[in-house]
Amino acid sequence: MKKGSTNAVKTLVISSACAGAILLLPSKGEAALGDQVLRNGMKHPDVKELQRALLQQGYLKSSYVTGYYGSITTNAVKQFQKKHHLVIDGITGKMTVRAITQTTGIKTPPSTPKTAEAAYKTLKQGSQGIEVERLQRKLKELKYFKYPKITGYYGRVTADAVKAYQREKKITVSGIADDRTQLLLFKTSSTAPAKGQMPVSAKPKPASGALRLNSVGSEVYELQSNLKDLGFYSYSLDRIFGKRTEAGVKSFQKAYKLPVTGAADSKTLAKLSAEVKKKKDEQAPPPSTGLRLKSVGPQVYQLQSNLKALGFYTYKMDNIFGKMTESSVKSFQKAYKLPVTGVADSRTLEKITAEVKKKGIEPAKPETAAKPFSVINLVGDAAELVGTPYTWGGDTLEEGFDCSGFLVYLFKKQNVQLPRTVASIWSAGKPVSKPKVGDIVFFETYKKGPSHAGIYIGNSNFVHSGSRGVTVSDFRLSYWTDRYLGAKQLY
Known part of the structure; x- marks a missing residue:
């Protein structure tokens, strides 16, 4: 979309939001x-x-x-x-x-004996974790789960995939992955897990403690993360020890002259941990110093300006240390043979200043004051994101947003840094008796206390990221009024 037309849409949506949010009312299908x-x-x-x-x-x-x-x-x-x-x-x-x-x-499905203990944990909308990841992966393998990423969150897309599978298999179409549904879905597995645990594959982790092909869980996640840090694994951290993880382990073992088995035994894991620690100790600056990801303020502006003068930063100077600034710092550090951390520590800043001075460039002057908070821009930016998919843990436009990630992203654009969880945002806000445009409204949904939130945009509507993605909902609907906790101001 051209810039002019984007601004026109934004203006139209903003005026509607503040005058009654007429254009943003949810459709019946939502x-x-x-x-x-x-x-x-x-x-x-x-x-x-x-x-x-x-x-x-x-x-x-x-x-x-x-x-x-x-x-x-x-x-x-x-x-x-x-x-x-x-x-x-x-x-x-x-x-x-x-x-x-x-x-x-x-309710227990008619075909499941009431006395039988469920082998699989029942999963439904709101569930999350590795059990959901495994369910989504199996549904994706069978072409029922259409979303491009495995999220680990059981939202409307996962429920629809389960319904499609249940409909195809002519069992009760509930959208809930109960014991009967999962038994049928994972019927090729040799064993069923104990109640409440994640089903495991035909080759579980051996008693010796080694991780190998088909092992699953948090230990595999840590293994993949360490291999990735050392450059031996370049794929998603999915907690499943597959062929790619095995290849990464073999490459590491070969590089460090260990027996090349592909199984991460205690010796391999110990060496891996030691090498990761060694690398981090060499690269990491003191934790209390330097500008880094999520830093904000005039010092970040000066850093961006100096990097721009040296040709390492080609974006808008915005006082916010984001991914683009981090990438530019890394490029500078690599060019001048400094530890490539992406953190602008004292050594990096001194080198940048020296290079700016050497080139005869006038040192950058930091912005004395950040732009004032704009409710109009906050609501307008939110309106442009309607339709962005929900992703559990997401806080960028590229990957999608979860509930709190959506709020953090929008307020960051207004130079306001929010905590990352709904509960901590609730704790940080100033209570208001009645929400006004730009305030955050909080709800108690799947657990006790604040667990969902959105931005109030006027006329009893609020914009939020839920299981259907970023959408606008009517504050007056019974679902929301029954769960409403209160509103808070965060600017």
Whole structure:
């Protein structure tokens, strides 16, 4: 998009956000079960979610999962309400949704014996960790999981992939990876894990303590990380000891004259740790000195300006030590045979200043004051990110955002450095009785305390990064009002 047209869109969105956020209201397709009251005569994807839940509990037949709320769905809801001692009106409101979702979450599939202990941990929306990573990887292998990255977070994309698999295998379509679903999905595995643990592959880590092909877990993650630090592994840290990890171990063993087995035994791991420590000790500056990633202020501006004068920095000088500044510092350090750390320590800064002076360039003058915080720009920048995918742990435009990463990214553009987690952002903010545009609104979702947050943009709307990516939601919907904790000012 051309710059002029981008600015025009941004201006239009900003004015809408501050005057009522009319253009940013969520579409019907963006809502989730519980976001609105469902009743007779409605046709909506949420109705289909409701019907699937009723199907799972035996109140509907599969042929009635249509997305249309007719008399059959109304009667099924009435039967459910009667059994659960709710107002029998056939309307799916807040109390009915809550009862349905709670009941669905604990209901055992008909074909699974109630006395059997589950071999796999039940995974559903909001779950995260290595069990989810393994599920996503298997679904991707079978072409059900379409998202380009394995995130380890169970959001709407993962739920849809599970539903597609369940539909194909003609089992209950719930979007929840329960024991029955995972047993079928991982049926080629030779063993099942104990309840609540991650399923392991056919070749588990041997009792000797060595890591080898098909080992999984945090120890493999550390192994991959160390190999990567030393240049023997250049792939993602996925916690799975595959062929690439084995090749990295063999290359390391060969380079350090160890038996080339491909298995990371105790001797290999000890040598690897020692070499990583040695490298870090050689390169790392004192922890309390120097400008580094996430540093902000006039000293960063001066650094950027000097690097620009020397031809190592070609971007806008913005007072923020980001990836581009780090890359420029590394280039300078490499050119002048300094330890390539990306940190502008005292030695690096002195060399930069000397080279600027040697070339007869006027020393850069630091900006005396950062630009003032702009609510208009904050909201406008947020509006331009609508549609960016959700990525657990993400805090860049390239990889996508999680909830707090989205906030950190936007406030950083306004020269405000936020803590990285929702809970710590909540602790750092100044409480306000009523949110105004630019304040952060907090919610209690999957765990006790603040666990989700977004930026209030006016007219009862807020922009946030959830399982569907960056989107705008109506603050007044029952799902959010039931979970609202409060608002805080962070600027």
